[in-house]
Amino acid sequence: MLPGTQEQEAAGRNKGSRAAILDAAERAFAELGYGGASIRAIARDAKVNQAMVHYYYQNKDQLFSAVIERRAGEINARRDAALDQLFQNGTPTLETLVEALLRPTIEIGHDDTRGGAAYARLIASFNNAADERSCRVTAENYDPIALRSIDAIRRVLPDLDRAATVRGYLFAISVALSVMAKTGRATRLSDGLLDDFDTEETVASAVAFACAGIRALAKTKVNKSP
Amino acid sequence: MLPGTQEQEAAGRNKGSRAAILDAAERAFAELGYGGASIRAIARDAKVNQAMVHYYYQNKDQLFSAVIERRAGEINARRDAALDQLFQNGTPTLETLVEALLRPTIEIGHDDTRGGAAYARLIASFNNAADERSCRVTAENYDPIALRSIDAIRRVLPDLDRAATVRGYLFAISVALSVMAKTGRATRLSDGLLDDFDTEETVASAVAFACAGIRALAKTKVNKSP
DNA sequence: GTCTATAGTTCGATAGAC
DNA sequence: GTCTATCGAACTATAGAC
Numbered sequence: 026m027l028p029g030t031q032e033q034e035a036a037g038r039n040k041g042s043r044a045a046i047l048d049a050a051e052r053a054f055a056e057l058g059y060g061g062a063s064i065r066a067i068a069r070d071a072k073v074n075q076a077m078v079h080y081y082y083q084n085k086d087q088l089f090s091a092v093i094e095r096r097a098g099e100i101n102a103r104r105d106a107a108l109d110q111l112f113q114n115g116t117p118t119l120e121t122l123v124e125a126l127l128r129p130t131i132e133i134g135h136d137d138t139r140g141g142a143a144y145a146r147l148i149a150s151f152n153n154a155a156d157e158r159s160c161r162v163t164a165e166n167y168d169p170i171a172l173r174s175i176d177a178i179r180r181v182l183p184d185l186d187r188a189a190t191v192r193g194y195l196f197a198i199s200v201a202l203s204v205m206a207k208t209g210r211a212t213r214l215s216d217g218l219l220d221d222f223d224t225e226e227t228v229a230s231a232v233a234f235a236c237a238g239i240r241a242l243a244k245t246k247v248n249k250s251p
Numbered sequence: 252m253l254p255g256t257q258e259q260e261a262a263g264r265n266k267g268s269r270a271a272i273l274d275a276a277e278r279a280f281a282e283l284g285y286g287g288a289s290i291r292a293i294a295r296d297a298k299v300n301q302a303m304v305h306y307y308y309q310n311k312d313q314l315f316s317a318v319i320e321r322r323a324g325e326i327n328a329r330r331d332a333a334l335d336q337l338f339q340n341g342t343p344t345l346e347t348l349v350e351a352l353l354r355p356t357i358e359i360g361h362d363d364t365r366g367g368a369a370y371a372r373l374i375a376s377f378n379n380a381a382d383e384r385s386c387r388v389t390a391e392n393y394d395p396i397a398l399r400s401i402d403a404i405r406r407v408l409p410d411l412d413r414a415a416t417v418r419g420y421l422f423a424i425s426v427a428l429s430v431m432a433k434t435g436r437a438t439r440l441s442d443g444l445l446d447d448f449d450t451e452e453t454v455a456s457a458v459a460f461a462c463a464g465i466r467a468l469a470k471t472k473v474n475k476s477p
Numbered sequence: 478g479t480c481t482a483t484a485g486t487t488c489g490a491t492a493g494a495c
Numbered sequence: 496g497t498c499t500a501t502c503g504a505a506c507t508a509t510a511g512a513c
Binding site for chain 3: 310
Binding site for chain 1: 281282283284285286287288372375376377378379380381382385386389390394397398401413414415417418419420421422424425426428429431432433434435436437439440441444445455456457459460461462463464465466467468470471
């Protein structure tokens with residue numbers, strides 16, 4: 026009976042260790058990449074014995090998946106709730122919808138009190154990665170909410186065909202991810218005029234940019250060449 | 252006298268080995284990340300002795316830098332030439348300018364005859380990375396052309412203040428990078444309506460999206476909150 | 478659940494012959 | 496420039512005592 030594949034242990038006695046391992050792994054994967062992170066260093070950082078990491082998460086690959094699943098669950102729950110609420114009172118504007126999709130993503134990345142910044146760096150770097158593990162994890166954790174979001178955009182903008190909506194959604198997400206990982210580049214290139222840590226400005230800019238971009242795709246051919 | 256820090260050796264006899272190492276390293280870093288790639292495997296793939304990698308590039312970090320510099324030099328040369336030409340005959344449209352900036356990036360990623368696809372995956376994944384090495388390499392290789400591009404956008408759209416232009420440029424680049432690494436996600440989410448490998452469609456979509464987004468930033472406050 | 482100990486690999490880097 | 500040989504360190508994962 027392996028705890029990693031079962032529901033949480035009854036009393037929740039060692040929830041601290043499990044979570045501490047995930048926190049440390051999140052930081053390590055974000056900072057060093059999958060290959061650069063080591064279970065030894067993660068265990069040391071989490072202040073648990075190295076063997077405990079294998080006891081809870083079996084191996085490095087499953088530990089990585091667990092790190093992603095925890096945060097993706099939270100982001101997707103917030104997005105789902107926002108979508109449900111938005112369409113209760115008729116059809117929202119594109120701006121309202123896109124903000125509902127992007128804000129949870131950006132906010133988690135900017136909320137360092139719960140360690141979200143490390144996850145932000147992590148997801149921002151593996152979103153565009155093409156290796157097998159990154160693609161698998163993205164598909165498993167983010168494809169369902171992506172499809173639901175794409176449907177929602179189509180209901181708001183019926184003129185957009187399905188192909189253009191998918192492109193628009195993927196572009197919007199990549200815009201949001203670019204402000205999620207606070208690399209300091211915006212501040213550097215703007216001589217301090219911009220602030221990577223200003224959540225409200227980054228959300229407003231990303232939403233404005235993405236909405237205009239999505240609308241523009243209606244006028245462009247977005248389809249396979251023959 | 253270390254060959255890695257000097258100009259190419261006179262006769263160019265072993266240019267094959269040097270380039271083969273870079274090609275193999277590019278593939279390895281793209282596929283496995285910096286930490287996951289190993290010099291041993293790179294040497295094997297390049298069909299050279301492991302010690303030769305150290306002889307030419309000293310260590311893993313400098314090998315990584317060399318991989319980026321080679322491609323960045325090519326992309327930036329094409330972008331520079333395009334910028335020079337564009338402004339020779341007055342002021343271009345925003346669409347022309349943005350296409351000149353994004354097309355070299357996207358095309359190199361789609362041109363697999365010269366191994367550009369591996370570099371595409373590599374740059375797409377480390378662009379948003381916040382670790383020290385990624386930031387250093389990005390700043391060294393891409394900040395100069397970024398500043399020049401930002402100035403060019405401002406000349407085309409004088410209404411845009413500097414902060415908004417920097418945001419717009421960074422968003423546009425992240426849009427381009429999202430279609431550079433062909434992860435197959437667009438095809439999957441669109442049930443085959445979209446094709447990650449269709450260079451002309453991806454360029455047209457990215458340019459249309461980015462131009463509309465940049466223009467929209469003129470109407471939004473893009474500045475640090477007080 | 479927690480720990481020690483260790484098997485079995487693989488790694489980056491260098492020394493030194495040719 | 497090219498190669499062999501190797502050092503020293505780090506790694507994942509497991510076995511087994513408590």
